[in-house]
Amino acid sequence: MTRTFTEAAIAGIGATEFSKESGRSELQLAAECSLAACEDAGVNPQDIDGMITFTIDNSDEIGLARCLGVKDLAYTTRIPGGGAAAAATIYQAMALVNAGLCKNVLIWRAMNERSQYRFGQNPNNMQGYTGGHGTGSLLWCIPYGAMTPASWGALQGARYMHTYGISNRDLGYVSVQQRAYAATNPKAWFYERPITLEDHQNSKWIQEPWLRLLDCCQESDGGVAILVTSLERARDLKQPPVKIAGACQSIPYNVEVISNYYHDDLTVMPEAWGTAKRLYAQTGFKPTDMQAAMIYDAFTPQVLMQLEAFGFCGKGEGAAFVKSGALAIDGQLPTNTHGGLLGEAYIHGMNSMAEGVRQVRGSAVNQVKDVTNVLVSSGMAGAILSKA
Amino acid sequence: MSTPTDTAPKPTRIAPIVTPDAKSFWAAADEERFVGQKCGDCGRFTFPPRPMCPHCHSLKREEVELSGYGTVHSWTVPRHPHPFGFREAPVVAVIQLDEGIRMVSNVVGVAPEDMKMDMAVEVGFEPTMNNHKVPVFKPRAQ
Ligand SMILES: [Zn+2]
Numbered sequence: 001m002t003r004t005f006t007e008a009a010i011a012g013i014g015a016t017e018f019s020k021e022s023g024r025s026e027l028q029l030a031a032e033c034s035l036a037a038c039e040d041a042g043v044n045p046q047d048i049d050g051m052i053t054f055t056i057d058n059s060d061e062i063g064l065a066r067c068l069g070v071k072d073l074a075y076t077t078r079i080p081g082g083g084a085a086a087a088a089t090i091y092q093a094m095a096l097v098n099a100g101l102c103k104n105v106l107i108w109r110a111m112n113e114r115s116q117y118r119f120g121q122n123p124n125n126m127q128g129y130t131g132g133h134g135t136g137s138l139l140w141c142i143p144y145g146a147m148t149p150a151s152w153g154a155l156q157g158a159r160y161m162h163t164y165g166i167s168n169r170d171l172g173y174v175s176v177q178q179r180a181y182a183a184t185n186p187k188a189w190f191y192e193r194p195i196t197l198e199d200h201q202n203s204k205w206i207q208e209p210w211l212r213l214l215d216c217c218q219e220s221d222g223g224v225a226i227l228v229t230s231l232e233r234a235r236d237l238k239q240p241p242v243k244i245a246g247a248c249q250s251i252p253y254n255v256e257v258i259s260n261y262y263h264d265d266l267t268v269m270p271e272a273w274g275t276a277k278r279l280y281a282q283t284g285f286k287p288t289d290m291q292a293a294m295i296y297d298a299f300t301p302q303v304l305m306q307l308e309a310f311g312f313c314g315k316g317e318g319a320a321f322v323k324s325g326a327l328a329i330d331g332q333l334p335t336n337t338h339g340g341l342l343g344e345a346y347i348h349g350m351n352s353m354a355e356g357v358r359q360v361r362g363s364a365v366n367q368v369k370d371v372t373n374v375l376v377s378s379g380m381a382g383a384i385l386s387k388a
Numbered sequence: 389m390s391t392p393t394d395t396a397p398k399p400t401r402i403a404p405i406v407t408p409d410a411k412s413f414w415a416a417a418d419e420e421r422f423v424g425q426k427c428g429d430c431g432r433f434t435f436p437p438r439p440m441c442p443h444c445h446s447l448k449r450e451e452v453e454l455s456g457y458g459t460v461h462s463w464t465v466p467r468h469p470h471p472f473g474f475r476e477a478p479v480v481a482v483i484q485l486d487e488g489i490r491m492v493s494n495v496v497g498v499a500p501e502d503m504k505m506d507m508a509v510e511v512g513f514e515p516t517m518n519n520h521k522v523p524v525f526k527p528r529a530q
Contacts, residue, residue, distance in 0.1 A: 136436070
C-alpha cells in the first residue's frame, strides 16, 4: 500500500436499538452494529482491516473479527479516557487512513451498561480505576464517598457554576431542549416523552445542590459502529461521503478524565479549549462555520463549558446562550439534535458522533437546514465532519 | 478525631486503595500525620504523588509535613446513590491546600446547607475499615 497522504471520510454508521436490557451479549451487540455500519456503507465486513474501540470495552477484537469474518486485520488500537475521548476513535481512524495504513477502519462500542453493570451506581470493583484508562486519580475519590461519575462531574461543575452564578434551574434549559429533540426521534429511549423546566426542577437531587436526575445522562444497553475509509473510496460507496475535515485530541498538563481537579482553573475545561484550538487550526474553520454541534453531555454543566471552549459564546455565558434558544433546531447552533446522551441513549458518545454523520448527510430526523460542517466534541477529543 | 472505644461503632468508610507511589501518604495518615510530596531539588509540591518531579525531573522526593490548612475549592453532597460506607451523605470537597496543591476529601462538622465555597478548613483524621485513617477537613478554628 502506498504511504501518500489520503483524505479520510465516514462511509457507514450502524447501531442496535437502544434499551435498558438488550437481552444478548455485548459481543453480539458489537457484531450487530458493526455489520449494520458495513451494510450502510456497502462494504463487505470481511474487508475491514483496522479496528478501534475504547480501552474499557469488554469485547475482544479477535472475537468481533471472528463474527464478521475479517480476512486480514492490519491494525488494532484502543483509546483511553472513556466517553470523554470518544471522538479520539475518529481521530485515530482518520490518521490510519491518512497514512495509508488501512482501507476500512471499523470503530465500535457496545455495552450492556444498564442490564449487566451500571456506571451510575457505587463501584463493585476498582478495576476501571487502574492504569491505562485515563482515569488518573479516581482512587483518591473513593474513600471520601465520591464513587459515581455524577459525583466527580459535580465537583468539576460546581466551581464553574459558583463562579458564574449558574443555578441548577439554568442547567434545566439544556435538558429540556435535548428531551425535545429526543421526543421526535423514534430511536431515542425518551421518544415522545418531552419534559418541562418544572419536571427538571422536580427531579431528585443526584448531587446536591448542583445536579438533579434530569441533568444526568442515561444508562443504556446498545452498540454503535462507524466505518472510516478514504474520501475517494467513500465517493463510490452507498452513502453520501462525510469528510473528516479535522480531528484531534488534547490533554493539557494536569488534566485527567472526570476527576479533573488538579489543573489551574476549574471554571474551564482546558482539554476542550485545547481540542478547539487544535481543531480550528487544523481546518481553518471558526465557530460560525459550524451549522450544528454534537457535544458530550454526560452532565449538563459540561455542555455549557464546551460551548464556551469552542467559542460559541464567551466565558461564563454558556447558560445564557442556551436559555436564548441557541441549541434549538432554528437556533444559532442546533446541538445534540438526536436528544444526546440525556435523551437518546448513553453509548459513550458514539451515538452522538453518528448523529453528526446524519446531519452532514441530511438524513437526521431532526434535520438542520443547509449543513456543511458539524462539530463533534467529547471534550478531550473532537472532530469536524463536513460535506464532501 | 474519634478515639475508638469498645462502644464506638466500627468504621464503615472504605479504606484507601494504596498504590506504590502513594504509600507514604497513606502510611503517614494512619499515624494522623498529613504529609505531602515536595521535590528534593526544586522544592515544589506535587499532588497526587508521583515518582518524578514534573518541573525539574528529579527523582528525589521528600515527604514533608503540610500545614493542614486550606480552603474549599469545590464541594458536593452525593444524594443518589447513597455512597457506600457512609451513614449520612458526606460533603465531598476539593480542598485547595495552602501549599498550592489540591486534593479530594470530606468536610466534616458542617451541615450541607452551611457549606460555602472558599471556606477556611484544617485537617483532621477519620478511621476507615481495616484500621486505616484518612485526612478529612473541618472548619478552621478562629
Ligand atoms: Zn523538582
